[in-house]
Amino acid sequence: MSKTIDRRHFIAAGAGAFAVPFVSRGASAQGASQGTSQVTWPARQIRMICSYPAGGQTDLLARAYGEFISKQVGKTVVVENKPGASGAIGTAEVARAEPDGHTILCSISTTYIMNRVVMKNPGYDMDKDLTLVSVIPGAGLLLVANPKTGVKTLEDFVAFARKSGKVNFGTYSAGSAPHMTINELNKQCGLNIEPVHYRGEAPMWTGMLEGTLDAAMGSYTAAQSVLQSDRGTVFAVHSKKVDAIPAIKTLPEQGATSKFFTVSGFSGWAVPKATPQAVVDRLSELCVAANSDPKVKEVLATFVLEPAIGVKETNALYQRELPIWIESAKSLGLEPA
Template sequence: MMTVARFSPRQRGKLLLAVLPWLGAAALAVAPVAAPAQGAYPAKPIHLIVAYPPGGLTDTLARAVGDGLSRQLGKTVVVENKGGAGGIIGTDYVAKAAPDGYTLLMTIPGPITSNLALYKKLPYDPRTDLRPVSDIATARTVLAVNSSVPARTVAELLSYAKASPGKLRMGSWGAGTQPHTIQTYFARQYQIDMLHVPYRGEGPMVTDLLAGQVNVTVGSVTALKQHFATGKLRPLAVTGTRRAQALPDVPTFTEAGYADEPFRLTGPITLMAPAKTPQDIIDRLGRETASLVASADMQRRIADMGAEPLGTTPAQAEAAYKAYLPVVLKLTADTGVTLD
């Protein structure tokens, strides 16, 4: 028979005091260890993807924004060029990236608008796979020719094209981009023979434009204006409803007598993120970007690029995209642009 020890109240008190430290240690040993709290965003470098090679407006603007956001967020923003397939490769990369705010996209309208009409099956759907963070700036573009082309106005260019079939070769930074749209519209509306020559990006296209491999384009003011000063290229007209701030002496297409819709449409360069990125991260990026674009230094840098600053909120950028998309899709269909 087992004997049960009996303790007086005083003995029980001493025993409890003796074992309490051991009980506390044992409890700590078996208790689950709490996971460390996740650090505030951003906790590591951010990758900003440009879907075109270096040298064009999108790349230049991305690097300026990346520098500014690096200072404001306290983490490095690394700009990566993933060009090819009219912007599809880089855009798809971001659309399929982890939605954690560490992979972003800087894009012109084409990959997120007209590509929907140009390709029967895209590897991404910009309407559901991506979301706007901020419209950074309006990209101003200009119809320009190599100095070897004997034209100083839009009318003279069209007259030259009719008199010299096949002599004009319009370079673009990819199928479905604004130069391609306008080249197709010129050909259909004014019955001219003009060859479309697509490139992987604006930088390579400008190189060949200067060399005369192509002799006409609609390119960004950013990439072309320095060559107007040297006389190697000649501006004829800017797109949009008003003159470009960086080219105040160059008329709009409307002022030149061509008020057609393809010549009046301009679009933003937009910062985007994967669609499922948490709202608090989108809001943080939107605030920081809008603040950056509103700064005097960034306003000046964007103006020097030949673009016009915007710096919208995520909600404003989303609303603008939803309004802009059907207009571009209709224009793409109306101009008859097809893939080469």
């Protein structure tokens, strides 16, 4: 059930540009919100700002999709990594950019949704400053138990937690999906699961390997070091089944009732709010078309991700999940930093 993941293949492109000799398709922007003016896009090099570090999932998606877009429009796409503050640094830069489609953000739902709850001043207002173009719905996150617990199902885990009185459960950051999952399970089942927050998935899974955690929650790909060494047992997936482990049931399938267990989060692209709708639509079309590109398909398969969806579906997903994320996040009682 494991995959061999060679990230060097993707990272080799570095922070450089992708330029190819194809003629771009012009885009006309008309409508009440844009007046009657017309624009041709792209007119010059495109900057794609990735608000997370080089070499990670978000970066590799940005580079694969950016290369495809470059080939289609005949203009260079430069991927720039601007990490920090849960994606807020890079996002604020895009929010301030000219709304002409030549500066694009690639980020994740933490940046698009959660920062407004956990940060006093992220430097941008998602709903006023940015427009979502296309997203890749999140994969099912794995709930993994230390084998010594004997846990194989959610029912087993609840019984273990009640018997133990206290459970050390790893998360990859405060305010993350694992943190909210712990909170919701505590509320539903009357448990005392203690979140142990790490700075990222890698150190969290190291904690599982070292045996210091009773359980942890994260992505299928990042969990491979634990699963392949038989140092963890998957007992549930958050809201979506994972194709590589189809026998593992979701939390709702095992009786968990919180609305939070119906959301998936996402990775994807956004542009400054006043970007002409025709440019937004063209970018969305390109992201969807990229799903058939071999390099894009390889990255999606590496991280067990679904293909990118169009602008209408993207914004419907955002509006559907937004209030659930906000409600669950606020229930954590975290003071904005």
